[in-house]
Amino acid sequence: MSQTKIKNMEEFAAVSGISRPTVSKYFNDPASVRKSTRERIEAALERHDYRPNIYAINQNRRLTKNIGIVVPYLSDPFFAEIARNVESLVIDAGFRPIQLNSQGTKVQENDNLGSLRSIKPAGVLLAPLGRTSDRSSVEAFCKDVPTVLFDSNIEHLGEAFIGSNNDQSIALIIDYLCRSGEPPAFFEMKEPPNPNAFKRRSAYLATMDRLGHEPHLIQVDGEGWDFEAIGFSEGMRVIENRGLPTDTVLCSNDRLAIGFLSAAYEMGMRVGNGAGCALRVAGHDDHPFSRYTCPTLTTVSQDYASIAEKSVETLFRLIDSGERAKRRDTTLYDASLVMRGSA
Amino acid sequence: MSQTKIKNMEEFAAVSGISRPTVSKYFNDPASVRKSTRERIEAALERHDYRPNIYAINQNRRLTKNIGIVVPYLSDPFFAEIARNVESLVIDAGFRPIQLNSQGTKVQENDNLGSLRSIKPAGVLLAPLGRTSDRSSVEAFCKDVPTVLFDSNIEHLGEAFIGSNNDQSIALIIDYLCRSGEPPAFFEMKEPPNPNAFKRRSAYLATMDRLGHEPHLIQVDGEGWDFEAIGFSEGMRVIENRGLPTDTVLCSNDRLAIGFLSAAYEMGMRVGNGAGCALRVAGHDDHPFSRYTCPTLTTVSQDYASIAEKSVETLFRLIDSGERAKRRDTTLYDASLVMRGSA
DNA sequence: GTCTTTTTTTTACGCGCGTAAATTTACCAA
DNA sequence: TTGGTAAATTTACGCGCGTAAAAAAAAGAC
Numbered sequence: 178m179s180q181t182k183i184k185n186m187e188e189f190a191a192v193s194g195i196s197r198p199t200v201s202k203y204f205n206d207p208a209s210v211r212k213s214t215r216e217r218i219e220a221a222l223e224r225h226d227y228r229p230n231i232y233a234i235n236q237n238r239r240l241t242k243n244i245g246i247v248v249p250y251l252s253d254p255f256f257a258e259i260a261r262n263v264e265s266l267v268i269d270a271g272f273r274p275i276q277l278n279s280q281g282t283k284v285q286e287n288d289n290l291g292s293l294r295s296i297k298p299a300g301v302l303l304a305p306l307g308r309t310s311d312r313s314s315v316e317a318f319c320k321d322v323p324t325v326l327f328d329s330n331i332e333h334l335g336e337a338f339i340g341s342n343n344d345q346s347i348a349l350i351i352d353y354l355c356r357s358g359e360p361p362a363f364f365e366m367k368e369p370p371n372p373n374a375f376k377r378r379s380a381y382l383a384t385m386d387r388l389g390h391e392p393h394l395i396q397v398d399g400e401g402w403d404f405e406a407i408g409f410s411e412g413m414r415v416i417e418n419r420g421l422p423t424d425t426v427l428c429s430n431d432r433l434a435i436g437f438l439s440a441a442y443e444m445g446m447r448v449g450n451g452a453g454c455a456l457r458v459a460g461h462d463d464h465p466f467s468r469y470t471c472p473t474l475t476t477v478s479q480d481y482a483s484i485a486e487k488s489v490e491t492l493f494r495l496i497d498s499g500e501r502a503k504r505r506d507t508t509l510y511d512a513s514l515v516m517r518g519s520a
Numbered sequence: 521m522s523q524t525k526i527k528n529m530e531e532f533a534a535v536s537g538i539s540r541p542t543v544s545k546y547f548n549d550p551a552s553v554r555k556s557t558r559e560r561i562e563a564a565l566e567r568h569d570y571r572p573n574i575y576a577i578n579q580n581r582r583l584t585k586n587i588g589i590v591v592p593y594l595s596d597p598f599f600a601e602i603a604r605n606v607e608s609l610v611i612d613a614g615f616r617p618i619q620l621n622s623q624g625t626k627v628q629e630n631d632n633l634g635s636l637r638s639i640k641p642a643g644v645l646l647a648p649l650g651r652t653s654d655r656s657s658v659e660a661f662c663k664d665v666p667t668v669l670f671d672s673n674i675e676h677l678g679e680a681f682i683g684s685n686n687d688q689s690i691a692l693i694i695d696y697l698c699r700s701g702e703p704p705a706f707f708e709m710k711e712p713p714n715p716n717a718f719k720r721r722s723a724y725l726a727t728m729d730r731l732g733h734e735p736h737l738i739q740v741d742g743e744g745w746d747f748e749a750i751g752f753s754e755g756m757r758v759i760e761n762r763g764l765p766t767d768t769v770l771c772s773n774d775r776l777a778i779g780f781l782s783a784a785y786e787m788g789m790r791v792g793n794g795a796g797c798a799l800r801v802a803g804h805d806d807h808p809f810s811r812y813t814c815p816t817l818t819t820v821s822q823d824y825a826s827i828a829e830k831s832v833e834t835l836f837r838l839i840d841s842g843e844r845a846k847r848r849d850t851t852l853y854d855a856s857l858v859m860r861g862s863a
Numbered sequence: 864g865t866c867t868t869t870t871t872t873t874t875a876c877g878c879g880c881g882t883a884a885a886t887t888t889a890c891c892a893a
Numbered sequence: 894t895t896g897g898t899a900a901a902t903t904t905a906c907g908c909g910c911g912t913a914a915a916a917a918a919a920a921g922a923c
Contacts, residue, residue, distance in 0.1 A: 185909055196872050201911065211870060211920085231638045233909035236575040237878050252600040252808070261595050261623065273635065276619055280604065292616065295574045405812045435812050442814040465595070469748045469778050471785040471814035528879055539902050544881065554889085554900060576879035580908050865923090872917065878910090887902065893895085 183227040193221030204229050235297065244272045244492070245293040245301035245322075247286070249329070249372065250402050251278035253432070254465045256304065259328065262485035263302055270493055272299065281370060281402045283311050290318045300492045303335065304328040307372030323495050327488040329372030336495055336502040339488045339510075341479040343373055346512035347380035347427075348387075350459055350477050353514055354425055355388060357450065358457055362393035362422050364412075364437060365429035370402055377429050377461065393422040408436020416444050425457040425520065431467045431476055434460030438470050438519065448472055449518050457520035472518030480510040526570040536564030547572050578640065587615045587835070588636040588644035588665075590629070592672070592715065593745050594621035596775070597808045599647065602671065605828035606645055613836055615642065624713060624745045626654050633661045643835045646678065647671040650715030666838050670831040672715030679838055679845040682831045682853075684822040686716055689855035690723035690770075691730075693802055693820050696857055697768055698731060700793065701800055705736035705765050707755075707780060708772035713745055720772050720804065736765040751779020759787050768800040768863065774810045774819055777803030781813050781862065791815055792861050800863035815861030823853040 183189045190197040195218055203210050203218050210218070221227075235241045244267045248256040260276060267274040275296060279286035286306055293301055300323040305315060307329040318324065319335050326335040354361045363381045365374060378394070385392040397411035408428065415421060428434035438448060438458055447454045449472050460467060463478030487508055495502060526532045529547075533540040538561055546553050546561050553561070564570075578584045587610045591599040603619060610617040618639060622629035629649055636644055643666040648658060650672040661667065662678050669678040697704045706724045708717060721737070728735040740754035751771065758764060771777035781791060781801055790797045792815045803810060806821030830851055838845060 187909080197910085198873085198912075199871055202871095205911085214871080228634075228638055230579070230909055232575040232579040232640075233878095234911080236573070236579065236880090236909080237911040251594070252597060252604050254595060254597055254600075257595040257597070257600055261621065264621065265623070276621070278604065278607065278619070280608070288611075291571075295571050297575075405809070409812060435809070439812040439814060439816070443816075466748070466778070466809055469752060469782040470812075471782060473782070473786075530879080540880085541882075541903085542901055545901090548881085556889095557901075573879055576908095577881080579879080579910090580881040866921105867923100868919100868921080870917105870919070873915085874913105876911105876913085878912105879908105881906105881908085883904100883906090885903085887900105889900070890898085892897090 183225050186227075186229060189221065189225065189227040192225060193218050204234075240299050240496075241297050242272050243275055243296050243298040245275050245277060245289075245296070245298045245303070247277045247279060247289050247293070247301065247303045247305075249279045249286070249304055249306045250281045251276075253402065255431075255462055256328075258465060259304070259481055259485055262481060263327075263489060266485060266489040267302075270489065279306060281306070283309055287311055287314050290314060294318065294321065298322060300324065300496050302327060302488055302492060305331055305372070306370075307331065308375065309370060323492065323501065325488050325492045325495070327484060330507070333505065335505070337491050337506045337508070339484050339491065339508045341373075341484065342509035342511050343376040344380045344383070345509075346461065346477045346479070347377055348384045349512060349514055350427060350461065350475075351381065351384045351388070353516070354427065354457070354459060354520060355390070357520070359423045359425045360385065360388070360390040361425040361427035361457075361459065362395050363429065364395045364397070364408075364415075364426050364433060366399050366404075366407060366433070367396040368400070369429065370400070371404075371430070374429055381427070395420065395422075395426070404430065404432035405436035405439070408433035409440045410436075412437035412440030413444065416440060416446065421456075424455065426459070428458065428460045431460035431462045431464035431474060434458055434474055434476070434519075435464070435466060435470055438472075438474065442471060450520065459520040463515050467515075468517065470519070475517045475520040476515050477512040478515045479512050483510045526568050529570075529572060532564065532568065532570040535568060536561050547577075583642050583839075584640050585615050586618055586639050586641040588618050588620060588632075588639070588641045588646070590620045590622060590632050590636070590644065590646045590648075592622045592629070592647055592649045593624045594619075596745065598774075598805055599671075601808060602647070602824055602828055605824055606832060609828060609832040610645075613832070622649060624649070626652055630654055630657050633657060637661065637664065641665060643667065643839050645670060645831055645835060648674055648715070649713075650674065651718065652713060666835065666844065668831050668835045668838070670827060673850070676848065678848070680834050680848055681850045682827050682834065683851075684716075684827065685852035685854050686719040687723045687726070688852075689804065689820040689822070690720055691727045692855060692857055693770060693804065693818075694724065694727045694731070696859075697770065697800070697802060697863060698733070700863070702766045702768045703728065703731070703733040704768040704770035704800075704802065705738050706772065707738045707740070707751075707758075707769050707776060709742055709747075709750060709776070710739040711743070712772065713743070714747075714773070717772055724770065738763065738765075738769070747773065747775035748779040748782070751776035752783045753779075755780035755783030756787065759783060759789065764799070767798065769802070771801065771803045774803035774805045774807035774817060777801055777817055777819070777862075778807070778809060778813055781815075781817065785814060793863065802863040806858050810858075811860065813862070818860045818863040819858050820855040821858045822855050826853045
C-alpha cells in the first residue's frame, strides 16, 4: 500500500499505466479487458487501493448495480430471515443490496419506493404490505423500475410474483390436524395488518368445506404488528370465556401462536397431543422461534430458501435481458409440514 | 400533477420561474431562501414532482445526508429492534439512513465499512462485532468518518460509545436472585461470538465475589449466532448430566435463556419461583420474545430507547459542529429489572 | 512477414448539480 | 423618495466518471 493518495480515475490510470477509458471499462466489467491489462490494473490496485467514486459512476449510467430490497417489517424475524437470504444472494451476484424497512406503514413504504427511485436501482425485490399498500404508488413504481414482488402478492403488479402457496399449506396442516384429532378452529385478527392473512382465512374456509367440517373463525381485536401480544391477551380472553369451539386451534401465523401458547401456559392448560393435554395449537410459517416454544410449535414451513432464490434469479434474468417480462409469472412454493409438540 | 417530465434542475427552475442556483439553495435548505421564493418553488413542486438527482447532488458535496447504521446481526430481534429505533430517529432528523447488516462476520463488517466509505456518509452509527471485529479496519474507518459506537465498545475507537452498563445490570439481577433464592450459576458459551458476553462474565464473577458466593460458570460448546439452539441442546445436556450446581441459572443473554427454558420444559422440569418448581432461570436483554416464554422470562431490560436516542443525538451534534469530539465520552445506561415468571 | 481481428488509446463531450463572484433586484425602514 | 441590506440572478467553472468515434497498437492466424 503506497502512501500517495489516488483521488480519481485519471490519477489511477496514470499509475497503472493504462488509459482512463480502459480502466473505466475494467471497473464496469473486469472480464471485458485483455488478461494482461487486467493484471496490470489489479497490480496497481494492490499498490494504491483506489475505488471509483460511486456517485460519479452512477450519474451517467443508465443501470446502476443497486438492488432494492423492501420488506414490510424488519423487526419480524420472519422477514429478517428472508431479507437476510435475499441480501446474501444479491451480494453474491455482485450487486449492492439496499435494504429498506417499511415498518408496517403505507407512508414508509411509499417513502422507501421514493428513495429507491432516486437511487436508480437496476431492479427491486419488493415484499409489499399487501392490502395496506398504496396500490397506485406501487403500480407507478413498477412501471419505472423492474420489480419482482415476493411474499405478498398485489394482483397484476410487478414483473413476477414469488410466494408461498397458502391454499396448499393451510390444507396441509388442516388435513394433518383432522387426521390426528378434532378439526381446528381458526384463530386470527379481525383486521390483520400483515399480508397473506386473508388468503389463509379463505383457504381455511375452503378446506373445511371440502372436508365437510364446520368452520369456526375466532377473530380477535387488536391493531399493529405486535402479534405475540395480541395472541397472548386475546388468547387469554378466549380461554377464560370458554370461547374455544374445539380443542384444536390453528393460528393464522406463528407469532399469534407463540402468544397463544404463552396464554395457554399461563392458564395452566396443557398443550399437545398426548393424554392429559387439553388443547392442540398449530401455527403457520415455521418462525425461527417456533422450535423453542413450550411445547414446540407444530406448523408449516414456508420454503424460504426457494422463494429467495427464485425471486433473485427472476430479477437478474430480467435485468440481464434488459427487457420487461413478456408475461407476469406467479410462482408459489409448497410448504411442508413441521410436526412438533403442540399438535 | 402535470404530464411534462422535468428531467433536471435547469428545467425545474424554468417552470418555477426561479433561477437554478436559488433552486439549488432551496433544496439544500428550504429555510435559506425568502418565503415568497420558497412558496413559488413549492407550488411548482406540487405541479411537477421533481426530485434532484441524488448522485449529482452528492458528487460535489463534501457532506452528504447519508447516515450509516451498521448492526452485527439483523436477524436477531434485539438488534432489529434497536436498529428500527435508530432508523426512525435518523429519518426524523431529515437524514437518509443506510442500514447495513454484518451478518455476524468480520468479512461482512469490513465490506460494510467499505461500502459506507464510498457513500461518503455524514456520519455512522456502528454497533461493531466487538472482539470479533477487525480492529485496524474499524480504526482506519473511524479516522475518516465521524463514527459513534453503540451497543458494543471497542476501546478508544470512534467519537463516543453509548451502551448498557453490564456491571450494573448483572449485579442487579444477581442481587435479585440472591435475595429471592439461591445464588445463580452463569450459563454461557465458551466462545461467544456476540459483543458484551465477556463483560457479563466478568461482571458475574465480580458480583459473586462481592457478595461472598462461590461462582459457577457453565460454559457450553457451540459456534455461531444460533443462540436458542445452543441454549436448547446444551441446556438438555447439562440437565441430563445433572450438571447444574445450583437451582438458579443466569443466562448470558435472553436468547440462550429461551433455548434453555425450552430444554427445561422438554425435560419436564418446572421453572419458576413457586412451590413445585425445580429451577429458576433468568436472562439478560429483555428480548422481544422474553415475555412469551413459558414461563415468562425474568430478565434485565436494556434501555433501548435511551441508547438509540443518545447515539443519534451525539452523532448529530458532532455533524452539526463539523468537528471531531474533543474527548471520547462513554455513556452507559442502567438496565432495569424485569420480574416475570421464571425466577 | 502480412493480413485480419481484437483491444487499447486519444480526443472530446456530456451528465446534473454545487458553488463562487459579480451584478442586479427586492425589501424594509427612515 | 432615498438609502442600505438581504436575497436573487447571471455567468462560469468544476466534480469524477461514462461513453462515443476515430486512430493506433497489439494479438492471433496463415
